[in-house]
Amino acid sequence: MEVVLAETAGFCMGVALALNRLDKLVESADGRPIYILGPIIHNPQVLKRYAEKGVVMVDRPDQVPGGAYVVIRAHGITRQVEDSLRGRDVRIKDATCPKVKKAQLLIRRHTDEGSELLLYGEADHPEVAGLVSYAANGFYVFGSEEELLARALSPDKRYILAAQTTQDRVLFDRIAARLTGDENLDVTVLHTICDATKLRQAEAKELAASVDYMVVVGGYNSGNTRRLAQVVTDAGTPCRHIETIEDLDLDELSGHTRVGVTAGASTPRRLIDEVLGRLESL
Template identity: 75%
Template sequence: MEVVLAETAGFCMGVDLALRRLDKLILSAEGCPIYILGPIIHNPQVLKRYAEKGVVMATDPSEVPAGAFVVIRAHGITRQVEEALRARRVKIKDATCPRVKKAQLLIGRHADDGSELLLYGEADHPEVAGLVSYARNGYFVFDSEEALAAHGLVPGKRYVLAAQTTQDRVHFERIAAGLKERGDLDVTVLETICDATKLRQAEAKELARKVDFMVVVGGYNSGNTRRLAQVVSDQGTPCRHVETVDDLPLEDLAGYARIGVTAGASTPRSLIEKVLDGLAAL
């Protein structure tokens, strides 16, 4: 059996930066409590490691006591939550991914003139909650062309089209082209999808065409990892999304000659290595 690992598997720049900032704070906090508002990244194994170091995860700004450190997660937070934190006089350490921060500012700049925001993404994702909080004139979150069509766009009305940073660029560009082709809408299209996401998905597609089976490693609650698994499945290649090697049915994979492995942007290298070791043992 040959096992091929994707070059882009594992932490992206934004995740790596967020965790480095948290690690640095842990070393310099000198006993001051450290909170994170929601999971700093979507990986349960990483969150467990930080909990063991004393980092407390809060779900609401009111849970963070005055004077404590609070780290803003890689996915970002809403404008309203950030304002609530500042009002509590806590020590804010912003670990928002620079790509997400750029998307927030772009939306704030362009969706502040009477334009409605149309956001391609997952309605219940924390990044999406942060992005739409910068749209001051209404928004609509959709995850398919059918959902957008059902929304009922008004001819002549001004719209801003953007996407969650980890969405599929091909799908987004098709949606943008469809809106432009209508000719009766005033649509401003924002480039908010991260290039690292595009590269990771493109590499996964190419690798999926060259192997007999694909393994995608990452948190089950990680949106970018789930989309990576979907991108692979769309190529017709058998695929399994796992969090750890324990979730992988190794005995069922012995018959495959070539297996590809990739991982989501919030997957630590240690988990990837354990999956590779498990496959190598076959």
């Protein structure tokens, strides 16, 4: 069996920066407790490793005791939560991905001018919650082109179209073209999808066309990993999204001679290497 690994598999810049900041804090905290508001990234194996080092994950600012360090996760937090943190006696370390932070500030700047936000993303995703909190004049979150078309947009209003940073670039561009091509609508498009996401999806699609089976490695709660698997599936290649080597069903690989492997932006290299090792041993 031939195994081909995507060049872009594994940590993106934003994830690497967030974990690097947390690692340095763990080394320099001198016994001061460290808390994270929500998961630093969407990978349970990484979260377990930090929990073993004493890092505590909480859901609300009031769960962080006075004097403790609190780390803002790579996905970012809402403006309201950040304001609450800054009003308390805690030491803040901001590990928000720079691409997410840029998207937040773009949304704030453009909606301050009176436009309503139309956001392409997952309504229950923490990054989305943070992004829409910067919308000054209302927002609407949609997960598909059909969902957006079902909403009546007014020719008397101005709109800003943006996306969660890990969304499908091809679908977003199609939605943007449709809205801006309507002469009755006033829509400004913000290009907030991360280039790393676009490159990973493009490479996954290209790799899928050259193999007869694909394995996508990453957390089941990772939005960008799920979309990689969807891109491959949409390309017509059999695909399995797994979190660790234990999830790999070897029976499914029977008869396949060329297998492609890619991984989400929050997937550690160790997990990728374990999958490669198992596949290459077949």
